[in-house]
Amino acid sequence: MTDIKDIIQMAISREVESYTFYRSVSDRVKDANLKDLFNELAGDETKHRQFLEGLLTKDVKDLHIAKANDYKVGDSLETPKLTMDLKPIDGLVLAIKKELEAMQMYTQLANSTSDFVQKSLFQNLAAMESGHKARLEDLYVEMAFPEKW
Numbered sequence: 001m002t003d004i005k006d007i008i009q010m011a012i013s014r015e016v017e018s019y020t021f022y023r024s025v026s027d028r029v030k031d032a033n034l035k036d037l038f039n040e041l042a043g044d045e046t047k048h049r050q051f052l053e054g055l056l057t058k059d060v061k062d063l064h065i066a067k068a069n070d071y072k073v074g075d076s077l078e079t080p081k082l083t084m085d086l087k088p089i090d091g092l093v094l095a096i097k098k099e100l101e102a103m104q105m106y107t108q109l110a111n112s113t114s115d116f117v118q119k120s121l122f123q124n125l126a127a128m129e130s131g132h133k134a135r136l137e138d139l140y141v142e143m144a145f146p147e148k149w
Contacts, residue, residue, distance in 0.1 A: 004117060005056060007109075011125055012052045014102060019045035021098060025091065028084055034091045037139075041095055044132070067127040073137040075100060092140045096133055103129035 019042050026038035074096030080086070082094065103126050110122035 004121060007118060007121055008052050008055050011106075012049055014105075015045050015049040015052060018098060018102070019049070022095070025082060025086070025094065028082065029086045029091065030084060031086070031088055031091075034086060034088045037088070037091060038095070048128070067130055069134060070130055071134070071137060073140060074133070089140065089143050092136055092143065096136045096140060099129050099133035099136060103133060 022038045022042035022045060026035050026042065029035055029038070074093060077093050077096070079097050080090035080093055086094075106122045106126035106129060110119050110126060113119050113122070
């Protein structure tokens with residue numbers, strides 16, 4: 001894949017896939033809060049797709065997305081099974097794993113190219129996914145460790 005537009009189209013496809021996943025989970029779970037969370041995540045994926053579609057008409061050389069801190073909270077958690085009775089905390093773990101997978105894919109793609117523009121685009125996409133993951137991990141920590149300090 002050498003053309004930037006092809007790379008962006010691939011990223012768009014990933015966002016559509018994530019949207020479909022989040023909507024599917026939302027449709028399958030019973031917990032109202034979890035339904036809301038996954039509907040919100042699906043909406044976020046729609047915004048990400050629209051952002052990427054906007055890049056198709058712009059010069060991506062000037063794209064700079066700040067990398068979020070990655071505390072790796074969800075990296076070692078076991079991936080729960082997707083069930084109708086999915087608990088909210090398990091739903092968050094599924095979402096964290098989805099964002100981790102996307103972040104790792106873009107990082108690997110960035111490391112596999114010597115083209116500066118492609119490398120930069122992949123690094124920015126990885127940073128975007130890292131930000132999503134960090135946001136979900138913050139929610140996870142709040143739910144898993146509700147103690148007040």
